[in-house]
Each structure stands twice: as structure tokens, then as C-alpha cells.
Amino acid sequence: MNLKGITAEKLVALxxxxxxxxxxxxxxxFDDIERIDPNVRAxxxxxxxxxxxxxxxxxxxxxxxxxxxPFAGVPVAVKxxxxxxxxxxxxxxxxxxxxxxxxxxxxVERLRGAGAIVVGKTNLDEFxxxxxxxxxxxxxxxxPHDLDRVPGGSSGGSAASxxxxxxxxxxxxxxxxxxxxxxxxxxxxxxxxxxxxxxxxGLVAFASSMDQIGPLSKSVREAxxxxxxxxGLDHYDSTSSGARIGxxxxxxxxxxxxxxxxxxxxxxxxxxxxxxxxxxESAIGLFEGLGCAIEEISLPHTEYAIATYYIxxxxxxxxxxxxxxxxxxxLSETGRNPGEMYRRTxxxxxxxxxxxxxxxxxxxxxxxxxxxxxxRALKVRTLVLxxxxxxxxxxxxxxxxxxxxxxxxxxxxxxxxxxxxLSDVFTxxxxxxxxxxxxxxxxxxxxGLPVGMQLLANHFQEGLxxxxxxxxxxxxxxxx
Ligand code: GLN
Numbered sequence: 001m002n003l004k005g006i007t008a009e010k011l012v013a014l015x016x017x018x019x020x021x022x023x024x025x026x027x028x029x030f031d032d033i034e035r036i037d038p039n040v041r042a043x044x045x046x047x048x049x050x051x052x053x054x055x056x057x058x059x060x061x062x063x064x065x066x067x068x069x070p071f072a073g074v075p076v077a078v079k080x081x082x083x084x085x086x087x088x089x090x091x092x093x094x095x096x097x098x099x100x101x102x103x104x105x106x107x108v109e110r111l112r113g114a115g116a117i118v119v120g121k122t123n124l125d126e127f128x129x130x131x132x133x134x135x136x137x138x139x140x141x142x143x144p145h146d147l148d149r150v151p152g153g154s155s156g157g158s159a160a161s162x163x164x165x166x167x168x169x170x171x172x173x174x175x176x177x178x179x180x181x182x183x184x185x186x187x188x189x190x191x192x193x194x195x196x197x198x199x200x201x202g203l204v205a206f207a208s209s210m211d212q213i214g215p216l217s218k219s220v221r222e223a224x225x226x227x228x229x230x231x232g233l234d235h236y237d238s239t240s241s242g243a244r245i246g247x248x249x250x251x252x253x254x255x256x257x258x259x260x261x262x263x264x265x266x267x268x269x270x271x272x273x274x275x276x277x278x279x280x281e282s283a284i285g286l287f288e289g290l291g292c293a294i295e296e297i298s299l300p301h302t303e304y305a306i307a308t309y310y311i312x313x314x315x316x317x318x319x320x321x322x323x324x325x326x327x328x329x330x331l332s333e334t335g336r337n338p339g340e341m342y343r344r345t346x347x348x349x350x351x352x353x354x355x356x357x358x359x360x361x362x363x364x365x366x367x368x369x370x371x372x373x374x375x376r377a378l379k380v381r382t383l384v385l386x387x388x389x390x391x392x393x394x395x396x397x398x399x400x401x402x403x404x405x406x407x408x409x410x411x412x413x414x415x416x417x418x419x420x421x422l423s424d425v426f427t428x429x430x431x432x433x434x435x436x437x438x439x440x441x442x443x444x445x446x447x448g449l450p451v452g453m454q455l456l457a458n459h460f461q462e463g464l465x466x467x468x469x470x471x472x473x474x475x476x477x478x479x480x
Contacts, residue, residue, distance in 0.1 A: 003029065003165040004480075008074045008222045011168065012115075015062060015073050022062070022073035026055040026117060029075050033119070033166050041141050042151075042161040044080045045088055045121040051075070054117045070225055072115030077167035079158050080121040081128055082213065083202040084108055091204050092124045092136040092154075095349030099330040105202020106237070107171055107213045107230040114229045119167055122157025126351050127321065128175055128206040130154050131423045133182075134414055135353045142410070143185060145449055149407040152182030158216050159186040163480060169217040169226055173203055175210045176309050177402075177427025180439035183216050184402035184452020187441045187480050189469065190216045191223045194459045195434035196241035198227075199234030207316035208239075210431040219479050220440065220470040224248035227462060246463035252470040259468065261287055262297035262395035267426055273405045279443045279451040280401045286475055287399070287468075295395055299387040302429060304380050306421055309428040311364050311377035317354075318361030324349060356417065385433040392458045397468055400426050402439040402452035426454060436462045440469040441478040450478075 014020045030048050037043055058073050078084060081091045083101035090096045104112075112118065125135035133141040133156030141156045143149040144164035151160040155172030159182035162170050172179040174192035183190025191214045198213045205211060215226035228249060233242040263284060268277065288294055326332040326345030333348055335341030350358070364373035391398060403423060413419045430437040435456055442453040453472070457465045473479055 003032070003168055006168070007219060008071060008168050008225060011074060012068065012070065012072050016068060018062065022055040022058045022117070023052065025073065026051050026075060026119070029119065029166070036164050036166055039142065039147055040144050040160050040164050040166070041139050042077070042122050042157040042164070042166060043120040044090055044092070044123050044138060044157070047087065047118055047120050051117050051119050058115065069115035071111060071229065074116050074169065075119045075167050076111060076116045077120055077122045077158055077161040077170040078108055078118055079124055079155050079170070079172045081124060081173060081204040082108060082171055083204070084118065084121070087121065089121070089204065092126045092138065093349065093351070093354070094137045094331060095324050096330040097137070103202060105213070106199035106234045108202065110230050111171070111226065122155070122161055122170065124157055125154035126354050127204065127317070128154040128173055128178055129317070129353050129357055131177070131181055131420050132408070132413065133157065134410065135351060137351050140410055143407045145187065146407065149409055149449070150185065152185035152407060154178040155216065156182045159183050159188055159190065162186070162188045162216050162218055169215055169222050171213055172216050173211055173213050174431065175207050176313060176431050177424045179214045179216060180402050180427050180437055180452070180454060181424065183439040185407040185450065187450030188216055188218055189220050189223045189441070190214070190439045191227060191462070191465070192430065192437045193227060193231065193462055194241070194436045196239050197243070197436070197460065197462065198230050199237040199240040201234055201236035205320040207313040208320060209316060210313065220466055220473050221249065221252065223438070224252055224466045227466070243460050248463055248466055251463045252467055254467060256467055256471050257291035258293060259397065259464070260293045260295060260395040262295050262391055262398045264297050264299045264302070264391070264398060264400060266299055266302040267400040271404050271422070272401060275445040276401050276403070276405060276451050280453055283442045283453045283472065283476070284399060286472060290471055290475060297391050297395060297398070299391060299429065301380065301383045301387050305384055305429045305432060306425055308377045308380045308384065309424070309432060310360070310421055311373050312381060312432070314357040314361035315364045315374050316361070318358045318365065321354070321358055353417070381432045384429055388433045388435060396457065397464060398456040400454045400456070402426060402454040406445050406449035406451060430456055435459060436465055438465045438469050440472055441480070442472070442476060443478050
């Protein structure tokens with residue numbers, strides 16, 4: 001059973017009509033994974049036994065004539081910073097290598113409740129810090145379109161698993177682009193919901209004011225289906241929102257004519273790869289052809305976004321990661337006194353990038369520098385939000401490239417962390433402002449690497465984003 005070319009809806013229909021059994025699909029999928037994953041390396045943990053058990057009980061329910069849920073028997077992958085009870089949740093870190101989650105994240109609980117079968121936990125940059133999956137403490141995931149290139153990050157394993165047919169959808173997390181950037185590099189759809197749309201319960205915290213769980217999938221329809229399932233208020237996360245959950249799936253075909261789409265001029269300057277630019281320009285033309293009104297806009301504080309993000313994200317990370325002290329979770333080194341024990345645990349448990357962020361964040365929060373760095377960054381964050389608020393007075397959505405380049409080579413940016421940070425230039429503003437954003441495939445460059453287009457909208461306008469993306473997908477035909 002090859003997942004290429006099959007959608008979740010088709011698969012569920014095949015089960016419903018008893019053309020296929022869930023068990024045969026899931027066990028065939030694990031054969032595929034055995035063949036594909038030694039090259040791609042998307043998974044940290046495979047959950048074969050549990051998945052087959054779920055498959056058998058679903059088959060029994062189908063045989064007894066039960067109605068089945070929208071994701072019944074659909075194989076999904078979960079980023080390894082999202083907890084599943086009794087399964088290791090490593091966060092791609094030595095610190096948590098042998099830590100087993102005591103509870104299941106709400107988003108996973110809801111997906112499983114809708115029938116999804118979790119096949120495994122996917123690789124990521126340690127604690128979500130990175131843009132290439134090269135910061136995983138365990139191994140590098142490879143881009144299925146070119147094994148010498150990165151899949152993007154930090155949800156690189158999730159994106160690669162969908163792109164290579166090892167799952168039909170996946171959960172990722174996005175703090176500064178970690179769903180959208182790997183989706184763009186791997187040629188799949190990636191949606192970062194509005195901050196608060198999806199519960200963060202069970203997502204290991206990186207930068208709590210920006211972290212958000214969202215789906216990666218082959219097509220927009222699956223992203224809409226997944227969002228409808230995982231959204232909504234959760235008493236375990238006080239920042240989750242009770243805002244109405246749209247009918248994201250049925251809304252896909254509502255008309256988009258006369259939707260006003262803004263093109264921010266700041267996203268087309270300087271270091272944008274010419275081939276990416278051309279693809280985005282033809283995407284703009286395509287929307288014009290669909291009857292949308294295109295307008296140039298300005299988001300003037302964009303140039304400060306990287307500096308602002310890397311101060312706020314590091315500050316929050318330094319505070320969140322203080323809990324890994326060798327006492328409560330995971331790795332624990334010995335020492336002659338508590339100070340030495342903490343130091344040794346944190347030195348051997350955290351990789352270079354994580355330590356760099358903790359140091360930067362601690363510095364930005366320290367007494368003499370708090371106002372100069374952290375407080376100032378918070379003020380600029382407000383200015384970035386105001387740019388968007390002003391823009392959304394005149395347009396309904398904003399269209400940009402997802403990334404300045406296509407997937408880069410493994411090792412290309414590891415020597416210079418600043419180079420790596422710069423690859424996030426188009427994705428981080430959305431997190432600073434708490435907005436929803438989606439990356440949709442918009443073609444391939446001359447060497448066959450996928451290019452991604454990003455659409456942004458006002459808070460809780462996921463329905464509009466999905467609809468625009470769906471029309472674009474139908475008209476463009478860039479789906480894998
Ligand atoms: N690349 C960004 C970072 O390293 C974003 C990470 C993320 O969204 N988790 O912080």
C-alpha cells in the first residue's frame with residue numbers, strides 16, 4: 001500500500017466500504033517505513049505495536065458496522081516534543097533521551113479521538129531550536145527530495161515523514177516558523193494556527209508566548225480536517241481560546257472572489273532567491289486570475305523582527321529550560337554538591353545551540369540589561385503587531401514567500417548561527433504577532449526543490465487561509 005496519491009478522505013472511504021482493512025494498510029506502511037526511513041531518518045521512535053493494536057480494534061469496529069470518525073485509520077506522525085503517554089518524548093535532546101511522558105498532549109488526544117493512528121515520534125532540532133533538524137542530539141533528518149539537503153526545522157522529521165509517504169499527516173510545533181519552513185522545504189502544507197487556537201498542553205515549552213501546535217499534510221483539505229479536530233478550549237491550557245471553531249472543511253469551497261491580498265514590499269527585498277521570487281510572482285498572478293484584488297502593502301518593522309524574536313525566544317527558553325536540573329526530569333549527573341550536579345547535568349544534557357540560547361536569554365533578562373534588551377524587544381513586538389493590525393484594515397490576507405531560499409545543503413549553515421537565524425526572516429513576524437499562517441507548495445525550482453508560499457491572516461482567520469490555500473492548490477497543482 002503506497003500512500004502516495006491517496007488522501008485521508010479517500011483512505012477512510014476505502015475502509016468504510018471494506019475495500020481495505022486498517023491492519024493491512026498500517027502493517028504495509030511499516031514495511032514502507034522500514035524501506036524509506038533508513039535514508040530519510042524522520043523518526044526517533046516508531047510505535048508499531050501500538051499502531052497495529054489500534055488498527056485491529058478499528059477493523060473490529062468497522063466489521064461490527066460502527067460509524068467511523070473522519071481520521072479513522074489515518075496514519076499520523078507526531079513531533080517528538082509533543083507528549084504521548086508511556087512513549088519517550090525526547091525533544092531531540094540527550095537531556096530527555098530516557099524520559100517517558102506521563103500524559104498525552106491534548107492535540108494528540110483529540111486526533112486519536114477522531115480515529116487517527118499515531119505511527120511514531122519525529123525528529124526535531126533540540127527543544128525546537130533550529131531551522132534544519134541538524135540540532136537534533138541524535139541524527140540529522142534528510143530532505144526526501146534531495147538527501148544531501150536539510151528538510152528544514154525544527155519540525156523537519158514531521159515534514160519529511162509526510163513528504164516521503166511515511167504518514168498522511170503530522171503534528172508539528174511552530175514558535176518561529178518550525179511548521180511552515182520545513183513544510184516549504186519538503187513540498188507539503190504546514191499550518192501554524194493563531195496563538196491559543198490549539199491547546200499547548202503536552203507540548204514541551206520552548207518560548208511559551210509563541211509556541212503553537214499545528215498540522216503538516218500533503219493537501220490543504222487534511223490540514224483543515226486536522227485543525228477542526230485539534231482546535232478549541234482546553235482547561236489544561238489557560239491560553240487556549242474558546243473562540244468559535246469554523247467549519248474549516250466545508251468552508252474550503254466558499255468563494256474567494258474579491259478577497260483582498262496584500263503583498264508586503266519588505267518581504268521581496270535583498271536576499272530573496274530569484275527563482276523563489278519568480279514562483280511567488282506567478283502565485284500572485286494566479287490569485288489575480290481567481291478574482292482576488294492584489295495590493296502592495298508595507299510592514300515597516302519587519303527589519304527588526306529577527307533581533308526581536310531571538311531576544312524574546314531566548315529569554316523565554318532560558319526560563320523554561322531551568323527546570324532541567326537533574327532532579328525532576330531525565331538526565332541526572334552526579335556531583336559533590338547540588339551546584340556541581342546541576343552544572344554537569346546541564347553541560348552534558350544540552351547541545352551547543354540550546355546552551356547558546358540559554359546564555360543569551362539569561363543575559364537579556366539579567367538586572368542590568370533587562371530594559372535594554374528584553375523590555376525593548378517587547379515594545380518592538382507590539383510595533384510588529386501594529387503593522388499587521390494596520391495592514392488588515394485594508395486587506396484580508398497577506399502573501400509572502402515562506403523562506404528566502406529553497407532547502408539548503410546539510411552543513412551549509414551550521415558554522416554560523418546568524419546565517420541560520422536569517423533563514424527565519426519571513427516566518428517569525430507571524431509568531432511575534434500571534435497570527436495564523438500557512439505554507440503551501442507553489443512549484444519547484446530548476447533543480448527540482450519545492451518552493452513554498454506563505455499566507456497570513458488576522459487572528460482566528462484560519463478558515464480564510466485554508467480556503468485561499470485550497471483554491472491555490474486546485475489551480476496550481478503543486479501537491480506532491
Ligand atoms: N528556527 C526558529 C528557532 O530556531 C524557529 C523554531 C521554532 O519555530 N520552533 O528559534
